[in-house]
Amino acid sequence: MQPGRAEFFLCEGMQQSAIDSDNRAVLLAADIGDNAWPPEESLRELSRLAETAGIEVVTEVVQHLHDPQPASYLGKGKLRELKEEKSTLRFNTVIADDELTPAQQRYLEALLDVQVLDRTAVILHIFSKHARSREGRLQVEMAQYRYRLPRLSGRGVELSRLGAGINTRGPGETKLESDRRRIHQRITDLSKDVEQVRQSRSMHRRQRRESGMPVVALVGYTNAGKSTLMSALTGADVLSSDQLFATLDPTTRRFALPNGQEILLTDTVGFIQKLPTDLVAAFRATLEEITEADLVLHVVDASHRQLDVQADAVDDELEILGARDTPRVIVLNKVDLVAPERVSLIRKHFQDPIAASALTGVGLDALRSRLEKELAAHYVDVTVLIPYAAMEYVNLFRTRGTVQREDHKADGTFISGRLPATLLPSFQAFLT
Ligand SMILES: Nc1nc2c(ncn2[C@@H]2O[C@H](COP(=O)(O)OP(=O)(O)OP(=O)(O)O)[C@@H](O)[C@H]2O)c(=O)[nH]1
């Protein structure tokens, strides 16, 4: 067995990764005839993911299939051919472009006797490398365990003998069972920690909100230029880099628009095609920065050939996160790399986008004016009396609006303050 394949499951407090060093990998992809996202584009991205994870890509194997094979991912004949090339290609890893089922993973391991990874495992590895904050680390660790739990292999299963070895295993428990039990326990512990982080984050957001400043969240496909735009707008020195998932931990900076209005801008983790659902679930605390923003600034890399597919992937994630109705401004970034005719063409595919370059500063004035306009239209002054039976609206007001005065009267809570215009219909019945 390759080193590091099963052993890593049991390390405590793991920020260690599932990926061995000195990897030479073959990428595997099933071409199921998706024209919008063809396998060569997907593999180009997987290759960049591998590179970011520190894995050398030796070659790619693409097979035309109706669907990935349930037992083996690619066809067995194709895989046997690959096995024959093992000594010439000298690869010690394969990476499937789709999330493998535990059965597919075991099949590939048994046949090829190499480390078997998939897109998700590589993304998780990058996340674990790039997480800096305690929050980020906790969330990554949780996502990794959730990913690994169903994949604990039955290989190496041995019955524990009573009293043998270090006593972590219960009597009669197999190694696999004890591994599972420990991972379950760890997930439970982590969930508590993550929930604590989420609550403190939510408290900070409330404090920010009480400052009355609108919050704008930068969202976009990974590498679209969110962090570069953050630096350009706020003057802050935010880490940006030509890597996938350079940013994991949210950063918030305050800056003033030309009309003097101060806003808070939040930069956070980017999205990617086939983003693992466990990761999205585990990153809820971080991603709530997006769902609770007053405005979403969707940064699109206009120089990317698959920009439309990337933008759709981001829209899908925003929908999953419940931010579909949050007002949105599209920034077509990196226009310095795109011919003007093409920029005009691309513009037509988006609703009223701002063409800009975070790097050269082109279009940033237009972006600032747009932000002013959007945010002005966004808030309205209201006075409401919310009956005690509808307390949840008081909470909604507090989290999404700005409370200027709050009094507890005989017939309910009286609030005067500002609310996003989009929320006005919900408060219609309470307006005084
Ligand atoms: N030419 C050009 N390059 C840009 C522009 N904006 C960003 N970049 C480059 O694109 C790369 C990615 O930029 P980031 O700001 O790190 O992108 P991001 O969206 O924050 O990416 P992640 O945090 O990894 O999700 C960097 O190499 C930037 O220098 C731009 O307007 N023009």
Ligand SMILES: [Mg+2]
């Ligand atoms: Mg970034």
